[in-house]
Amino acid sequence: MNRRRAQLLIFSCSFLLAFLLQLAPLPATFLPFKPYWVALVMIYWAIEAPERVGLGFAFLLGLAGDILTGQLLGEQALRLIVLAFIVLRFRSRLRFFPMGQQTLAVLALLLNDRIVVLMVRGFSGDPIPTFGFWVAPVVGMLAWPFVFLLLDDVRARLRAQES
Amino acid sequence: MPLATTDKVSLFAEGAVSTARLIAYLTLAMIVMVIDHRGSYLERLRLFASTIVEPIYRAAALPSDVARAGSLAIATQSHLVDENRSLREALLLAQVRLNRMSALSAQNDRLKKLLDVQKDLGLGVQLARLIDIDLDPFRHRIVLDAGSAQSISVGQPVLDAHGVMGQIVEVLPNTSVAMLVTDPTHAIPVMIERTGLRTIAYGTGSIDRLQLPNIPISADIKVGDALVTSGLGGRFPAGFPVGEILEISNDESGMFAAAIARPAAALDRSGEVLLLQDLPQPVGPPAPLDAASPDADRDPDTSGHP
Numbered sequence: 375m376n377r378r379r380a381q382l383l384i385f386s387c388s389f390l391l392a393f394l395l396q397l398a399p400l401p402a403t404f405l406p407f408k409p410y411w412v413a414l415v416m417i418y419w420a421i422e423a424p425e426r427v428g429l430g431f432a433f434l435l436g437l438a439g440d441i442l443t444g445q446l447l448g449e450q451a452l453r454l455i456v457l458a459f460i461v462l463r464f465r466s467r468l469r470f471f472p473m474g475q476q477t478l479a480v481l482a483l484l485l486n487d488r489i490v491v492l493m494v495r496g497f498s499g500d501p502i503p504t505f506g507f508w509v510a511p512v513v514g515m516l517a518w519p520f521v522f523l524l525l526d527d528v529r530a531r532l533r534a535q536e537s
Numbered sequence: 538m539p540l541a542t543t544d545k546v547s548l549f550a551e552g553a554v555s556t557a558r559l560i561a562y563l564t565l566a567m568i569v570m571v572i573d574h575r576g577s578y579l580e581r582l583r584l585f586a587s588t589i590v591e592p593i594y595r596a597a598a599l600p601s602d603v604a605r606a607g608s609l610a611i612a613t614q615s616h617l618v619d620e621n622r623s624l625r626e627a628l629l630l631a632q633v634r635l636n637r638m639s640a641l642s643a644q645n646d647r648l649k650k651l652l653d654v655q656k657d658l659g660l661g662v663q664l665a666r667l668i669d670i671d672l673d674p675f676r677h678r679i680v681l682d683a684g685s686a687q688s689i690s691v692g693q694p695v696l697d698a699h700g701v702m703g704q705i706v707e708v709l710p711n712t713s714v715a716m717l718v719t720d721p722t723h724a725i726p727v728m729i730e731r732t733g734l735r736t737i738a739y740g741t742g743s744i745d746r747l748q749l750p751n752i753p754i755s756a757d758i759k760v761g762d763a764l765v766t767s768g769l770g771g772r773f774p775a776g777f778p779v780g781e782i783l784e785i786s787n788d789e790s791g792m793f794a795a796a797i798a799r800p801a802a803a804l805d806r807s808g809e810v811l812l813l814q815d816l817p818q819p820v821g822p823p824a825p826l827d828a829a830s831p832d833a834d835r836d837p838d839t840s841g842h843p
Binding site for chain 2: 393394397398399402406429430432433436437440441442443445446447448449451452455456459494498500501503504506507
């Protein structure tokens with residue numbers, strides 16, 4: 375099926391792009407403001423295509439993230455599992471939220487993710503990060519509408535092309 | 538809920554994910570983390586996956602490289618002329634300094650021979666470029682474009698033109714990761730150049746600050762004093778500039794003076810770095826065996842303590 379293949383292509387490309395954005399350098403002043411792109415893209419797919427994004431997928435995605443950027447194998451896996459679980463559990467409601475409400479929900483998800491990071495780092499004996507640590511979720515919230523609309527648009531175009 | 542009955546998944550049902558699976562996966566993730574924390578398998582796994590990891594690192598660095606090349610291409614002529622002039626001046630200055638240094642180094646050689654010192658710290662260096670990617674803004678790591686294929690090894694000191702930048706903590710076939718001196722888990726044995734007072738400079742997590750938390754209260758230390766590596770601990774060779782004291786205050790207990798220093802190296806600017814090849818002669822007790830402490834390679838800062 376051609377369509378399935380195109381869907382899969384968008385799916386994997388969006389994650390590859392998210393990883394590249396995660397690694398892309400920024401001027402030192404903006405560094406703490408970098409949102410967790412991989413999580414944003416995963417939240418989108420968990421809402422729109424839950425048959426692809428399960429807990430197992432989140433686990434593998436997190437391991438891939440750890441190999442690329444991480445310090446401790448399993449840290450991002452844990453974070454993404456928690457995120458995926460919450461999104462999948464509340465998916466049917468998140469889906470029909472208006473954009474503003476959905477954006478706030480994403481903020482809550484990302485703040486929760488920060489708390490998970492703090493716990494993991496606390497257990498592994500890393501120093502507690504500075505204030506800038508809490509800014510990234512807000513930036514992630516601001517980025518969410520763009521991620522959502524962009525991916526939605528790409529998929530809508532694909533569908534239009536098919537019919 | 539009459540409305541939801543037609544739908545496959547009701548609004549408040551558990552849906553596709555059950556709590557049991559969540560717990561299973563969370564446990565799995567935690568087991569992986571604990572195992573990795575004990576044995577640091579991540580670095581080995583990364584080594585194994587380096588054929589995938591390294592191209593992605595290079596791809597992520599591409600936009601900034603292109604941007605840099607682009608800004609160079611459209612830089613105005615006057616700017617280039619200005620830069621050229623200032624570089625010429627700097628070169629001249631450096632040349633003069635170099636000449637003086639060579640005289641000093643000749644004198645040093647003579648004196649060393651006089652003292653019958655056997656080991657000579659020859660400066661075999663290797664140039665490496667920064668791959669401009671950001672692993673985590675809260676950990677001060679840089680990625681370099683030289684790895685085990687260029688015979689880089691863990692523990693090599695990283696320098697730039699102004700001073701010590703950090704040390705290599707992880708080596709992949711064609712890239713390596715260095716920890717900067719400002720990383721909160723990094724410590725480097727230093728000496729006040731003016732008085733010879735030995736102490737340790739810890740990273741603070743901010744790119745322009747080092748802290749020296751335990752200086753004797755009676756010590757002779759002033760704002761503006763230069764810090765150089767003391768060579769103790771056997772990781773960094775002695776005599777390289779580390780930083781400059783910015784401020785001195787008492788610590789909370791009042792037993793010690795605590796100082797803040799500014800790193801000498803241009804940590805957030807350097808595009809090219811030097812890697813020292815010959816590690817200094819090991820001083821002190823031999824390195825513990827792997828079996829005795831599996832965490833020995835996990836925290837390279839501990840070997841920095843004298």
